[in-house]
Amino acid sequence: MSTETVAATDVARDGRTADSPVLEVTDLTVTFPGFDGNPDVHAVRGVSYAVGRGEVLGIVGESGSGKSVSSMAAMGLLPEHARITGSVLLHGEEILGLDDRAMAAKRGKVISMVFQDPLSGLTPVYTVGDQLAEAVLVHDPKTPKAKAHDRAVELLDLVGIPNAAQRYRSFPHEFSGGMRQRVMIAMAMANNPDVIICDEPTTALDVTIQAQILDLLRTAQNETGAAIVMITHDLGVVAGFVDRVLVMYAGRPVEIGTVDEIYYSSRMPYTMGLLGAVPRMDLDRQGALVPIKGTPPSLSHLPPGCPFAPRCPIAQPECEAAEPELLAIGSQPSAEAIRLAHADGGTAPGSTGVHDTGVQRVACIRSGEIADRGWTAQDIYPVPEIPDVPAADVPREDRPEMLRVEGLVKHHALNKGMVFKRRVGTVYAVDGIDFDIREGETLALVGESGCGKSTTLMQIMDLEKPQSGSVSVMGKDVTTLGKSGRFALRRDMQIVFQDPMSSLDPRMPVFDIIAEPLRAHRTGTAEVTRRVYELIQLVGLDPEHATRFPSEFSGGQRQRIGIARALALEPKLLVLDEPVSALDVSIQAGVVNLLEELQARLGLSYLFVAHDLSVVRHIADRVAVMYLGRIVEIGDTRSVYSRPAHPYTQALLSAIPIPDPEKERARTHIVLDGDLPSPANPPSGCRFRTRCQKFITLSDTEKDTCVNVEPQILATNGGDQGAACHYAERRQVV
């Protein structure tokens, strides 16, 4: 275990280094020509930034905003048919347009990259160590093999791989995702590069692993003194890690400034909406999230004016006239000037290709006005009123029980052999969990991947007799149900899945998708038609969409279709399996608000499964934290978040970055060691003890209890909160 303060890096955050930038990108554009009569895709349209030595620049934006493509272009990694213009200066030398051989000499030596997906970043047929040594050898073939080997071991040790010398001979599949990402970072820093581009380096990882990797990236920066370009969609990660932020929208930078300027005094409606749309884990009552209506424009059919204007609540007619330049606040041309210029048939005033000067600059013609009036996201975005849940007045104990799970167990057998299968082990996917959900309540089941939360859901939804324990829905024990009883119960419980693409049959039009549950439960044709259109309107879609297919919708709209389908039979319990984790922040806010509104209007109960603890804090009344198939802490959301008692909950909450730079810098992260143990071979006694930050501070006799006795959930605050830890202690971590 290690505890580390998010300290400022060596370089001052507010000032830029005096010497010339290491990487300077000016007016970069990338166009993918359309084939077969398709229009060209303008993926990047005029990106300029500069990063100095030791500086960290964050590039944020939603999917499709061109943030990854711009960095790939800088690395020369785009396919040949992409048309790239502009300039990329590395140490003052133009690298755009260099041929592949010349670029190869730079890549990995002067400029290197950490990719998002650690699974595909390593070659599966070579050992991890050999791949690392290759990174050293390829740039200096004269290095003796032994020396490259030593350097590889040293690097593995540096990125925190235990037993580096032995692990040198491991193959990538023997490493977990987090460890593979460590190797990728080791590879990126092998030759002490001057620039490291990190493309969503933690997106595919769990929060506790994310905290480890961010820690490691800070180490890598201190070690190499490199400039880092951090590309991410996670505004929390950016807050604590970077010095300056570049916000991208529809292939263009729309705002650039220091991290504090962007977070506390953003002058671009898009950035403001984005920040308002993030659910906050550190705020007790945040109110409704700020939804940004609509979806990002298609990069092949861009509107002539500001690309954000169709979604912007304060758009003026002038916004549609020409695309605003990225200019310092207050130096935007007035609306009058734009009108005149437009009337003359001239193009936008100002020139393209502004150099990155280090001051906050905004691409919005009303930025000066926003600054003068001190508007915030809440002022310019219409925030929906979410009514209160009607059942909230009744005390919890008096409300009817919607779902009760007691001692639920699901073990998978590990078999070996083709003909004679023999059992070689057991995966303890879910190992005895209890919880209940009352009417109008939301229980969130949280935990990292592999903790058994999805298995729990499937077990509940199957309505079959569990291997052990019991599941009762609305007071009916599922073991006593016959076929018809089970069918009838399905009316009252429905599910919304994580991936809005795969949860809708791509061959079915929306009407048939929403009608399916109604038809399955033998509803009359006229009634089906009426109900489907009612549902389409309820979730905020257009009745004209009924004949379209799922592929014609955006992620957020698809998730709304999924919700409409789940609501078709007027269920009382809705099971939500990570319903917003595949969506962009601005879209996610709309869906979260919709879920809250529906709960209030229809009196639904939710079982909400998520790994994103910020969303959970926003939506859930109670929360249950799972670790390796067991619940380690359960209680009402406010108590658990403000004073978690179990060390794992504390670590989990502490690992989540908060989208607030000042708070984030002042926080102390608890960084857990290692990875989740295999659920096929869980530790004895307390399952968390192998990674527990509390365990190592205990005396030997106290440790014995942890090793030998499995802790049960005991109340920790005399109320609803309970934790499964022998030494539970309520503590504030957020």
Place this chain on the structure above:
Amino acid sequence: MSTTETSTEPAPAPAVPPAPNRLRDIGRQLLGTRRVIIGLGMLVLLLAVAFIGPLLTGWDVGERDYTSLIDPPSPEHWMGTNRTGQDVLTQSTAGLQRSLLIGLLVALLSTAVAALVGSFAGYFGGLTDRGLMWIADLALVLPSFVVLAILSKHFVGNGGWLVLVILLAAFSWMVTSKMVRGLTISLREREYIHAARYMGVPPHKIILRHILPNMSSLLIADATIAVSTAIIGETALSYFGLGVQAPDISLGVVIADGSRFATTAWWMFMFPTLLLVVLVLAVNMIGDGLRDALDPQSKSRRS
């Protein structure tokens, strides 16, 4: 509604629009595709040729003109004669009658059987899977040629060709069914299948409504290929006298007959082969159109 993404004003629900009809949509789209129209036109033309052709030539199917053996096309015999003096045009068009029926029926039957067996085996797994795949494996290892040879005496007479159709189909579904099974196993874990299950949709409906439509591309491609395979397969049988039995005649028999003279008397081979090519082309065009109509992703946005 205040959280809408698409419309901000609370649109007053108009008179409920009628429910869209999926089958009608697909049908309309099929007829709107030029390729399908051409394919259908070609198929109708072939049918016309097959049934009207033999009446126009003035020769009977079995009739021999001993004065002209292996004659090139002439006003008397528009497509020449074969080595026993039979009119090639009469022979091929009459043969086309049988071959059209055999090809289309075998393709439909074998693909349907393959789809059902494969999807049920893949969806249910366990005993159903093992039982059905055991049957498929058995059919694969059975020497189909021998079985056909033994049963060939049943192909004679009225309706004999139907027995042949069933047997040809019975020996051509196995490989496809294994592919279907594999695809089903991967589709079974999709979330929309789970969603349908949790709604209470019975398994056979899930298979027919979700699983089979989602592999329609494979099934249609398989069926179009099966048409020509069946016709050619029947040719091979006819070559050994095990296919369509005289006095019945099939395109396969005529092609097999003419192929030996392809270089010396081209008309005996060219004309029946041309008919086969046109038939396969027509079926392929219809199949392509059907695949596009069923797959919403194969085309760009429709409004």
